[in-house]
Amino acid sequence: LKENNARHLWHPMAHPADSMANPPAIITQGDGVHVTDVDGHRVVDAVGGLWNVNLGYSCEPVKQAIADQLEGLPYYSIFRGTSNDKVIELSYVLQDFFAPDGLTRAFFTSGGSDSVEVALKLARQYHRARGEAGRSKYISLLKGYHGTHFGGASVNGNEKFRHAYDPLLPGCVHVPGPYLYRNVFDATTAEDLAGKCLNMLEKTIAFEGAHTIAAFIMEPVQGAGGVIPPHPSFMPALREICDRHGILLIADEVITAFGRTGTETGSRHWGVQPDFACTAKAITNGYFPFGAVMIHARVAEVFETGGKIASVDTGYTYSGHPVGAAAALACLAETDRIKPWTNAGPRGAELKAGLEDLADRFDVIGDVRGEGLMCAIEFTSDRATKAAPDMAAVARFQKAAYEDGTMVRVSGPNAIFSPPLIVTSDDVQTILRSTEAGLRAM
Numbered sequence: 133l134k135e136n137n138a139r140h141l142w143h144p145m146a147h148p149a150d151s152m153a154n155p156p157a158i159i160t161q162g163d164g165v166h167v168t169d170v171d172g173h174r175v176v177d178a179v180g181g182l183w184n185v186n187l188g189y190s191c192e193p194v195k196q197a198i199a200d201q202l203e204g205l206p207y208y209s210i211f212r213g214t215s216n217d218k219v220i221e222l223s224y225v226l227q228d229f230f231a232p233d234g235l236t237r238a239f240f241t242s243g244g245s246d247s248v249e250v251a252l253k254l255a256r257q258y259h260r261a262r263g264e265a266g267r268s269k270y271i272s273l274l275k276g277y278h279g280t281h282f283g284g285a286s287v288n289g290n291e292k293f294r295h296a297y298d299p300l301l302p303g304c305v306h307v308p309g310p311y312l313y314r315n316v317f318d319a320t321t322a323e324d325l326a327g328k329c330l331n332m333l334e335k336t337i338a339f340e341g342a343h344t345i346a347a348f349i350m351e352p353v354q355g356a357g358g359v360i361p362p363h364p365s366f367m368p369a370l371r372e373i374c375d376r377h378g379i380l381l382i383a384d385e386v387i388t389a390f391g392r393t394g395t396e397t398g399s400r401h402w403g404v405q406p407d408f409a410c411t412a413k414a415i416t417n418g419y420f421p422f423g424a425v426m427i428h429a430r431v432a433e434v435f436e437t438g439g440k441i442a443s444v445d446t447g448y449t450y451s452g453h454p455v456g457a458a459a460a461l462a463c464l465a466e467t468d469r470i471k472p473w474t475n476a477g478p479r480g481a482e483l484k485a486g487l488e489d490l491a492d493r494f495d496v497i498g499d500v501r502g503e504g505l506m507c508a509i510e511f512t513s514d515r516a517t518k519a520a521p522d523m524a525a526v527a528r529f530q531k532a533a534y535e536d537g538t539m540v541r542v543s544g545p546n547a548i549f550s551p552p553l554i555v556t557s558d559d560v561q562t563i564l565r566s567t568e569a570g571l572r573a574m
């Protein structure tokens with residue numbers, strides 16, 4: 133298996149030779165917050181699958197719902213105006229879950245990149261329906277990650293995911309975001325930085341012309357870019373700027389929806405109602421590829437003239453897949469029962485405090501960031517200059533942490549922690565112990 137994994141499989145964005153190389157983590161089983169590899173080594177999965185297995189690997193109601201749905205109706209399309217019972221039921225349940233965010237309609241997809249693509253398209257269609265077809269540009273934040281399709285790659289704020297595919301979508305403008313550690317403005321506090329970023333955004337809008345801009349897209353907490361929470365003033369002020377200029381706000385909640393920040397949704401965490409919320413990942417706890425773009429009532433209204441939903445000229449064979457819908461319904465029922473955000477907040481605070489304590493003792497940690505159960509440490513080889521870390525040492529960190537009992541994700545200079553939201557304080561202590569083992573190996 134190990135040899136075939138390295139030789140016959142194209143791994144997205146990584147190769148076993150340089151990612152979890154020793155040992156290559158070939159996972160064969162999962163239970164609770166643990167996964168077990170092909171050698172029988174069982175670890176806490178502090179990656180949480182890929183920020184998606186919020187309810188852990190043993191969520192019986194979701195497994196059962198998938199099995200039952202496969203037995204009854206394994207597939208039927210909603211592409212042609214036909215439907216299936218599960219997806220209709222799900223649209224009601226999602227409407228309830230997202231009601232405080234003002235999001236009342238769902239457009240179903242097969243994952244996060246699809247959800248982003250749909251939101252970007254619907255933003256343009258919205259403006260066109262209102263006679264403002266000139267609004268076609270998108271603004272996004274540096275260090276943002278919005279999936280891998282052409283639209284999402286175009287608004288991604290990380291060059292690494294873009295350069296191989298140029299030219300991308302024209303009219304995508306990137307502005308600095310809330311990354312304080314090495315910020316371009318020499319801001320010293322998150323609040324100061326937020327103000328400076330918003331000022332730059334205003335200038336960018338003036339330069340581009342507000343009448344040319346369709347939407348602003350952001351993650352409520354940037355994830356893949358290294359877990360970067362904005363100052364609490366940032367997203368509300370951004371909402372106000374978008375409103376003033378007629379620009380739609382797309383919240384990419386592929387990671388943050390369903391509790392990860394310690395609140396039901398990332399937008400709610402900051403007290404903002406977006407125009408679109410892109411969801412996927414935890415909507416099925418990672419057990420089935422599925423997603424939904426949630427649409428605000430005031431936007432939906434424009435598409436729903438005369439009580440009839442206008443044609444949305446995009447969609448997928450698997451939009452509204454009944455097995456995905458059944459999995460999502462079971463997840464939402466379980467989520468409603470255990471309210472995982474109530475655990476994500478305090479466990480996230482324990483994890484962040486523990487990481488801060490490690491930062492006091494290990495110079496290789498330059499920065500500690502976190503919001504709920506999204507946490508990261510950023511490594512540096514020199515605290516004074518904030519120089520990039522020695523990546524061979526970072527690889528040693530990851531290997532030693534894994535051997536000690538925790539799977540940690542390393543992305544660039546960051547170690548990222550996004551365990552299932554059901555972790556206990558004991559699990560958090562295990563993660564911290566393994567992190568310390570990794571730091572010693574570094």
Ligand code: PMP
Nearest residue numbers: 243244245277278279384386387
């Ligand atoms: N948006 C964000 C914020 C993400 O983190 C991701 C995936 N990590 C995506 C979009 C893309 O989702 P997917 O990989 O399911 O296509």
